[in-house]
Amino acid sequence: MDTPPAVRARGITKYFGEVVALDGVDLDVAPGQLHGLVGPNGAGKTTLLGLLLGLAVADKGNLEILGTPVGRALAVPDGVAGFVDGPGLYPSMTARQNLSALAALRGDGAQQIDEYLEQVGLTDVADDRVRGFSLGMRQRLGLAAALLTKPRLLILDEPSNGLDPAGKKHVYGVLTKLAADGTAVILSSHRMDDVEALCSEVTILATGRVAFTGPISKLASEDSELDYRVLTSNPVVARRVARETAGVRLQETDNPQDDAELLIISAPVPALDEFVKALVRQDVAVRELAPVVSPLEAAFLTLTEQAALTEQQETD
Numbered sequence: 001m002d003t004p005p006a007v008r009a010r011g012i013t014k015y016f017g018e019v020v021a022l023d024g025v026d027l028d029v030a031p032g033q034l035h036g037l038v039g040p041n042g043a044g045k046t047t048l049l050g051l052l053l054g055l056a057v058a059d060k061g062n063l064e065i066l067g068t069p070v071g072r073a074l075a076v077p078d079g080v081a082g083f084v085d086g087p088g089l090y091p092s093m094t095a096r097q098n099l100s101a102l103a104a105l106r107g108d109g110a111q112q113i114d115e116y117l118e119q120v121g122l123t124d125v126a127d128d129r130v131r132g133f134s135l136g137m138r139q140r141l142g143l144a145a146a147l148l149t150k151p152r153l154l155i156l157d158e159p160s161n162g163l164d165p166a167g168k169k170h171v172y173g174v175l176t177k178l179a180a181d182g183t184a185v186i187l188s189s190h191r192m193d194d195v196e197a198l199c200s201e202v203t204i205l206a207t208g209r210v211a212f213t214g215p216i217s218k219l220a221s222e223d224s225e226l227d228y229r230v231l232t233s234n235p236v237v238a239r240r241v242a243r244e245t246a247g248v249r250l251q252e253t254d255n256p257q258d259d260a261e262l263l264i265i266s267a268p269v270p271a272l273d274e275f276v277k278a279l280v281r282q283d284v285a286v287r288e289l290a291p292v293v294s295p296l297e298a299a300f301l302t303l304t305e306q307a308a309l310t311e312q313q314e315t316d
């Protein structure tokens, strides 16, 4: 039998009094998929994650989690783990005691506690009280607690909040491995670079509506124009080449010193290719070439601005 989708949501609507937090949201997440949920403040990300965790119920729409329709009762659906607004932990207990208490409640997982602590990089502080933990350490312990339940769908609200680079590496490694083993992971983030590094699919929410959902690779089309930073061995010639290449627009930078060395150009991918080839023909070496903002960030800004504009037109 085919494995059911981890999430299948259709027309999910959620009100808080007058506020429409979610407005007809559709979402599909396959098993083993790392799915990013992004959107400006107040877009409805936490509300949606809360519905998936069974912390609230939708006012309208259909929600199926791991193949089972979600009813009206508030309960964490079977096979789902995670947290919104930070993990629930006992501050007066140590990290290990927190996990032991959870394992005892579940009647399972006690044997793997050391392994989970190691996976999230908390072995050295396993016997320290959670009260003294930083936000990043709490996030990692929350993830270990979620792992202990062996979820098939993991929901995480801003999991990289407070994480230092080493913590991020641990957490991302854990999430990638979980997904490779078939667990679907849905995480919200304000960091587009994190989502790009980790997720294959993304849903962009703007004022409670889906502005885009699908593979990240579909967001950046060949024709969309991005801004690029360009450092070369000869900025004077590079600037002339930029002016002469069809489809390339040279931007003036705010910093006059930057202006001497650094070029900012706007171009779609085919024109960018022609620019680089022309530089090489002129014996100019390209030392750095990178988008000023990532394709996801650029698409995110455009889509959310459009959605806000549409909403304003509808209310006018």
Ligand SMILES: Nc1ncnc2c1ncn2[C@@H]1O[C@H](COP(=O)(O)OP(=O)(O)OP(=O)(O)O)[C@@H](O)[C@H]1O
Pocket: 016, 019, 020, 021, 039, 040, 041, 042, 043, 044, 045, 046, 047, 048
């Ligand atoms: N318990 C609540 N009572 C009243 N309004 C709420 C409640 N929870 C959320 N809202 C409203 O619903 C909308 C969506 O909020 P939500 O927290 O889901 O957004 P978000 O995308 O997670 O935002 P952020 O990025 O700031 O965390 C907002 O307008 C918010 O004010």
